[in-house]
Amino acid sequence: MKIVLKFSQKIMQDPLLADVVLETGVRLNIDRAFVDASIGEIVIDVPDERVEEVAAAFRRRGTEVREMDTPIVFDETECVQCGACVSVCPVEVFEYKDDRTISINLKRCVLCKTCIAMCPHGALKTAEE
Numbered sequence: 001m002k003i004v005l006k007f008s009q010k011i012m013q014d015p016l017l018a019d020v021v022l023e024t025g026v027r028l029n030i031d032r033a034f035v036d037a038s039i040g041e042i043v044i045d046v047p048d049e050r051v052e053e054v055a056a057a058f059r060r061r062g063t064e065v066r067e068m069d070t071p072i073v074f075d076e077t078e079c080v081q082c083g084a085c086v087s088v089c090p091v092e093v094f095e096y097k098d099d100r101t102i103s104i105n106l107k108r109c110v111l112c113k114t115c116i117a118m119c120p121h122g123a124l125k126t127a128e129e
């Protein structure tokens with residue numbers, strides 16, 4: 001399962017990921033990382049059976065943790081089949097089933113939000129919106 005970690009600049013100075021790997025012994029796969037001067041956001045892939053343990057270890061270190069069950073919400077009624085999302089998604093979440101229908105595999109999503117910005121018809125949003 002993918003989980004989203006959000007942490008402040010203060011925590012960024014610590015070897016957060018390394019500490020959690022050492023504590024839990026779980027190998028974490030980083031899908032996406034965004035870090036600037038004030039905040040960090042990382043999406044990691046964790047074996048389903050170890051998610052609670054890993055999430056607790058991050059929370060103990062002051063990190064906000066959210067499971068990414070439904071990263072992107074797709075409103076089929078707003079989709080105009082333009083294909084913009086198919087072109088921009090870096091992990092091939094979208095593909096054409098046939099000439100006119102988009103199919104979606106959200107398990108691959110790393111929540112980069114590029115498709116939301118590119119969709120011309122508001123058919124895509126995050127689960128929090």
Ligand code: SF4
Pocket residue numbers: 071072088089090091092093108109110111112113114115116
């Ligand atoms: S947010 Fe959109 S573009 Fe980014 S990985 Fe998920 S589905 Fe693809």
Ligand code: SF4
Pocket residue numbers: 078079080081082083084085086102118119120121122123124
């Ligand atoms: S970018 Fe939006 S409107 Fe275009 S195919 Fe994707 S979901 Fe549909």
